[in-house]
Amino acid sequence: QVQLQESGPGLVKPSETLSLTCTVSGVSITTYYWSWIRQSPGKGLEWIGYIYYTGSTDYNPSLNSRVTISADMSKNQISLKLSSVTAADTAVYYCARHGSYLDYWGQGTLVTVSS
Amino acid sequence: DIVMTQSPDSLAVSLGERATINCKSSQRVLTSSNNQNYLAWYQQKPGQSPSLLIYRASTRESGVPDRFSGSGSGTDFTLTISSLQAEDVAVYYCQQYYSSPWTFGQGTKVEIK
Numbered sequence: 001q002v003q004l005q006e007s008g009p010g011l012v013k014p015s016e017t018l019s020l021t022c023t024v025s026g027v028s029i030t031t032y033y034w035s036w037i038r039q040s041p042g043k044g045l046e047w048i049g050y051i052y053y054t055g056s057t058d059y060n061p062s063l064n065s066r067v068t069i070s071a072d073m074s075k076n077q078i079s080l081k082l083s084s085v086t087a088a089d090t091a092v093y094y095c096a097r098h099g100s101y102l103d104y105w106g107q108g109t110l111v112t113v114s115s
Numbered sequence: 116d117i118v119m120t121q122s123p124d125s126l127a128v129s130l131g132e133r134a135t136i137n138c139k140s141s142q143r144v145l146t147s148s149n150n151q152n153y154l155a156w157y158q159q160k161p162g163q164s165p166s167l168l169i170y171r172a173s174t175r176e177s178g179v180p181d182r183f184s185g186s187g188s189g190t191d192f193t194l195t196i197s198s199l200q201a202e203d204v205a206v207y208y209c210q211q212y213y214s215s216p217w218t219f220g221q222g223t224k225v226e227i228k
Contacts, residue, residue: 044220060216062216
């Protein structure tokens with residue numbers, strides 16, 4: 001079955017770059033689109049952006065200048081980099097699969113931005 | 116950006132009773148090419164990640180109980196739980212995937228009365 005697992009540091013210092021990886025199993029990342037979504041503590045959901053294995057990406061303009069999403073087909077992984085983080089970037093970060101709607105989600109990983 | 120607004124923010128419903136959640140989009144999410152509404156509903160139980168309930172406004176995802184139904188078109192949508200069960204306690208989100216950036220409603224918390 002399709003499984004997604006996010007991983008990465010749980011604590012990032014302000015102004016540094018947040019880096020997360022989503023390891024996908026049960027399906028090749030070449031067959032779908034893959035998104036990152038975040039959820040600030042006690043808040044709603046914010047779509048960050050997506051990637052297709054060809055390298056095609058689309059980012060939320062609210063984060064556009066700070067976001068990079070990439071794909072590693074050899075490892076079947078999707079990665080997220082968010083630069084110049086502040087406390088406002090503290091959130092649970094999810095990766096998810098989609099053709100159109102988001103049909104499989106990872107369990108999420110909490111990233112706290114603090115010195 | 117398309118703004119998604121849900122109502123109410125929370126509701127308490129007795130077991131076995133109907134729960135109704137509304138979602139309004141600031142622009143139509145109905146495609147003219149295939150007459151589909153690009154609107155999904157997700158359920159997020161406490162401590163869990165969101166899971167897909169409904170897509171294209173009214174199509175239940177595989178494995179979702181038939182007490183969950185979606186309706187609406189254009190800019191106004193509804194998620195109905197026909198007979199609330201204890202396991203339905205969750206926050207429910209609508210989301211449009213009609214245009215980038217994809218956007219979610221603020222969520223509706225459903226509790227047992």
